[in-house]
Amino acid sequence: MTSLSLPSLVPFIARAGRRPPLSSANPLDDDGSGRGVPLLLDGIGKQFGERQVLRDLSLDIPAGQFVTVVGRSGCGKSTLLRLLAGLDAPSEGRLHGAVSRDDVRIMYQDARLLPWRSVLDNVALGLAGPRKQVRAAALEALSQVGLADRANDWPGVLSGGQRQRVALARALVHRPRLLLLDEPLGALDALTRIEMHALIERIWREEGFTALLVTHDVTEAVVLADRVVLIEDGAIVLDEEVSLPRPRDRADPEFGRLENAILGRVLG
Amino acid sequence: MAAKPGHSVLSRLGNSLYARLGPWALPLVLLIVWQAMAQFGLLSTRVAPSPVSVVVAAWTLTLSGELFVNLGASFQRAIIGTVIGGGLGFALGILNGSSRRLEHFLDTTLQMARNVPHLALIPLVILWFGIDEAGKLFLVALGVFFPIYINTFHGIRSVDAGLIEMGGSYGLGRWGLFRQVVLPSALPSILVGLRFALGFMWLTLIVAETISATTGIGYMAMNAREFMQTDVVVMSILLYALLGKAADLAARALEARLLRWNSAYRAA
Numbered sequence: 303m304t305s306l307s308l309p310s311l312v313p314f315i316a317r318a319g320r321r322p323p324l325s326s327a328n329p330l331d332d333d334g335s336g337r338g339v340p341l342l343l344d345g346i347g348k349q350f351g352e353r354q355v356l357r358d359l360s361l362d363i364p365a366g367q368f369v370t371v372v373g374r375s376g377c378g379k380s381t382l383l384r385l386l387a388g389l390d391a392p393s394e395g396r397l398h399g400a401v402s403r404d405d406v407r408i409m410y411q412d413a414r415l416l417p418w419r420s421v422l423d424n425v426a427l428g429l430a431g432p433r434k435q436v437r438a439a440a441l442e443a444l445s446q447v448g449l450a451d452r453a454n455d456w457p458g459v460l461s462g463g464q465r466q467r468v469a470l471a472r473a474l475v476h477r478p479r480l481l482l483l484d485e486p487l488g489a490l491d492a493l494t495r496i497e498m499h500a501l502i503e504r505i506w507r508e509e510g511f512t513a514l515l516v517t518h519d520v521t522e523a524v525v526l527a528d529r530v531v532l533i534e535d536g537a538i539v540l541d542e543e544v545s546l547p548r549p550r551d552r553a554d555p556e557f558g559r560l561e562n563a564i565l566g567r568v569l570g
Numbered sequence: 571m572a573a574k575p576g577h578s579v580l581s582r583l584g585n586s587l588y589a590r591l592g593p594w595a596l597p598l599v600l601l602i603v604w605q606a607m608a609q610f611g612l613l614s615t616r617v618a619p620s621p622v623s624v625v626v627a628a629w630t631l632t633l634s635g636e637l638f639v640n641l642g643a644s645f646q647r648a649i650i651g652t653v654i655g656g657g658l659g660f661a662l663g664i665l666n667g668s669s670r671r672l673e674h675f676l677d678t679t680l681q682m683a684r685n686v687p688h689l690a691l692i693p694l695v696i697l698w699f700g701i702d703e704a705g706k707l708f709l710v711a712l713g714v715f716f717p718i719y720i721n722t723f724h725g726i727r728s729v730d731a732g733l734i735e736m737g738g739s740y741g742l743g744r745w746g747l748f749r750q751v752v753l754p755s756a757l758p759s760i761l762v763g764l765r766f767a768l769g770f771m772w773l774t775l776i777v778a779e780t781i782s783a784t785t786g787i788g789y790m791a792m793n794a795r796e797f798m799q800t801d802v803v804v805m806s807i808l809l810y811a812l813l814g815k816a817a818d819l820a821a822r823a824l825e826a827r828l829l830r831w832n833s834a835y836r837a838a
Binding site for chain 1 (some may be wrong): 733735737751754757
């Protein structure tokens, strides 16, 4: 029925039982190995016909790092994400440490839930195994995003923020080692975005996956990222570490300074 | 408000009677006028029988068993023809909807065939099949084929590409994508096709049975015409109306069940 085999689910279910408590700050504690993957992009380029969308892009991302890619519309940031997801192949250069497609999950700008399946069955999409275990795994992921009580609802009755939380649960249930986020909060209102920032940060710290978030919101980038990468005309023009302590305080003068510096650079 | 509870109960009863019986008031009045005209000899039974004599004819035919034999024969033709024609339309709609190459080779032919009114084939059908069952089944199948084909094709083609991409990256194979994403997404359109097809089904059957048959409601009506039994003719027409309504109710029930995720179809 699906390409995900039973053996790949069983360790997850076994692990789910002894997941570290929420306060655990170190993602590497999980099962000793850490679950993020390192990524090495070496001179990546991408052309669509005559148009050069990405050029000579090199990036070294250590396992478990949270990278945000910012840039104006059409700068090529979404193309980069599609390359990492394996949805497109680069025209030039190489992608080292590429993970198997089962280890990568994407959150899109629209939640892309199947309206004809319940919230729970949406989260269980693509999971193989005995129905009882699959449901238990999906319910566990739903409670991670605080929506266990909506398990039996249709996606159509949820708010935009709730839909994105379901989409996040659907990604988490596969225990991804690389989570790609393609402007997943772009369509949400400001308050919901702040809540989602906290949720994504908490889950990233619990799960320890490598995260790459594409956004045009510089504040969001600084709130979440270990490292902000700015792309302009298909090339990296800024690569800035963010070493502020988490969770980040938007009122911190250092936060504002960094945000302004990046925003100034984006606006040119 | 609490002062006159009796009044509110009465008015609620009145409202519900009004809501339920209102739509039937005009048919009832017409029926009474019709019966009165027949009773006082203003309307010749050769033009139209009185409503009471239609009921009597129905009762007589029920007692003799003729009604059920003919009803059963028509029903059987309707079902078999629809299963064959609808099945083929569904299968071809899915194949052509999923494959551009098949569409390239087949769609022009189908569009040409679609524009031939299928009842225009009756002389040929009689030559091919005689006045046997096969001819009537062929016509019914042809009548239901196109509405189901076109709506299935359209439903498959309008599936959200984003959902297919999501399903693929969440580990669904070709069959999983078809069963869990494409088919449910096309279902509203397919069911619209089914409702159109049911209309064509009765239409075709009426024509086919009045031309050549030895059983069926159409045969019963034509036979009665020979003996100027207008009561049986009118009863046959009413039977078609009832069967059409029943088919429509069945299709609606199917929609309410299969599309319950969609608020537009949810049963009130």
